[in-house]
Amino acid sequence: MKKIIKNFDDFKIINFYVGNVIIVTASMMLIPILTSLIFKEWSTLLDFIISISIAISLGIFLMFTGRSKIDTVKVQWKHGLIIASSSWLILTLLCAVPYELSGNTKSFLDACFDVMSGFTTTGLALTQDLDHLSLGLNMWRHIITFVGGQGMVVLALSFMVNHTLGAYKMYVGEGKDAELVPNVKNTARIIWKISIVYLIIGTIMLWINGMFIGMQPVSAFFHGLFIFMSAWSTGGFAPMSQNILYYHSLSYELLTMVLFVIGSLNFALHYAIWQGNKKEIFKNIETQSFFITALIISFFVALKLTNSGVYSNAISVFRKGVYNVLSAHTTTGFGNLYARQFATEWGDFPVVMLIIAMLIGGSACSTAGGFKGLRVGLVFKSIVAEVDKLLNSDRKIRVFKFHHIKDIVLGDGMVKSAYLIITCYIILFFIGTALGTYYGYPVLSSAFEAASVTGNVGLSIGVTAPSMPAAMKIYYIIAMYLGRLEFISVFVLIGATFGGIKRLWLRLLEQ
Amino acid sequence: MVKTFRTIILVCVLVLSFPIICKAKEYSNFNDLIENSKSIDNIKITLKGEAIGEAMNRGKYSWVNISDGSTAMGIWIESEQAKSIKNFGKYSYKGDIVEINGTFNRACAEHGGDMDVHAISVKIIDAGGIVTIPISNNKKNIALMLTVITLTLIFLYKKSTKSTSK
């Protein structure tokens, strides 16, 4: 009997914190409420009032059920993972309500798709009629991607500090992060500080540039704010249906490139540079990896696009080729081409290059997706190390190291986890590709879209549309979620749920 | 004699006007433009759509993006001509429906590879204006009810936390 009560205690603790996360996130709806109020978008205002009420009520209810236990039960690491992964699922449903009420999505599933796309900073959209969207709803879309992006990193740090798989151990550095700050709360605060500083600087730069290219001050401001939030979080949402093509501007595209490349960098790297350690940019394994892969992929894409005559001058190859390669590689998803143009104009080779760029992805501990440059760098170094071991005699054992904020020895454990996570991503990618071909989409298009989803990129070749089969929408939602949370916390959630149910059932049978 | 002459002239007019009519194919679905971009590259076309967002003045010329309902296309127009477009589509606003005749570019060399249309003529077909978005009474009532419920819950929760901390 005692054990059953204990299980319920776990449940209550989780409820309390999930309720907490829901309330904090739902409070963000106050911003679109304020926006709609100022711009007299009455219908949107009501949509958000309804949505925020539902969310906060649910949050309070959950907190009620768990409140009595917060002092008695200690929050463990496993609780943290379940709290993180389950709040995401619940929030996806709650944050979809404003979309559904607006009538701009063809189904609730489409609305959930857009929310998950925002939270995971993917950027694929099923929302219709973006060009006539209310400022309030557009504000919401972009807030979801900005807060979702940062929030995920912060959440990950808060709960995943101790786990051994993946990039976080690297970042934290064997449990003791003397480099950054001694505790997670301060780290989270620093991450927000960095983001807010860039929010102010980036928005102002885009605002000024917007007016420069002919936009009115008010619209230039909102476009600037939205585009910044999307660029920094490597999201890919844009306020207009043409995405970045709407602006027809080299300067705007350049600015977004600068912002999304910086936004894709590891927060530990930002911190190191801001502390004065400028050499870190060159020494860090992730920037090295990104620089090399971005250079190689851009080179080949530019070469092919020029040779096959798709674009006639250097500036076009830069603005269409390089831009989209970087957008794909940083997993941002900003585009200045119509989705179908990748399929009808580019030819197979550049599309394959983009797929590779999307899968490799950006930096760890950032809003970028994909395998992550850290793992790619580790895999590469481990191959070199293996070959070296085979070639050299047994007596000479060379120790391989890599640099990530500090010099770290290339250990078997970290190499194993890099290979493991990359394998998970590849499996996710192949299932997505196969699913697309099952429903009749061409192989390369299915692969492109699957890579975009797996790497949380957001570029589309035209597959993502309201007419897409529901099974694909559901799979893409799951894939975006798994990709962003890097599998582990979701597996723990599934394991704990089934394990918990099984244990409970067995105990009840014993009685 | 006069009758024959008239007939010949009439036939000539009809025959000659045919290619002119055929050349300026009108596009109302922009996906056709994108799918067939290679075959209509550098050709004069006519397209019709709603002006959205705003006209972005870049000096002598401006950018106006027009939408067919789901896809929007960039039009490079002389700023003077752009001034004739008074209404632009956005939330609760319908933009002017314009008919553009101009050269289509699959990857405009002048504009960094953008797919665009360099307009020769601009015609306003339908003026836009404010669109009222209807709000059902149901929505108003539900919103009110939910607000009351939420505020009540917040109040109750705050009260219970105060009583336990005493």
Place this chain on the structure above:
Amino acid sequence: MTNKRIISGVITEISYTLMFLFVLYGINMILAR
């Protein structure tokens, strides 16, 4: 973190990114000759 550090950090990051983009543009110029 002092304000001076913040400003210098931001300028460093933006300038290195611009240099990186310039390198990529340079490659284009050579290829599209």
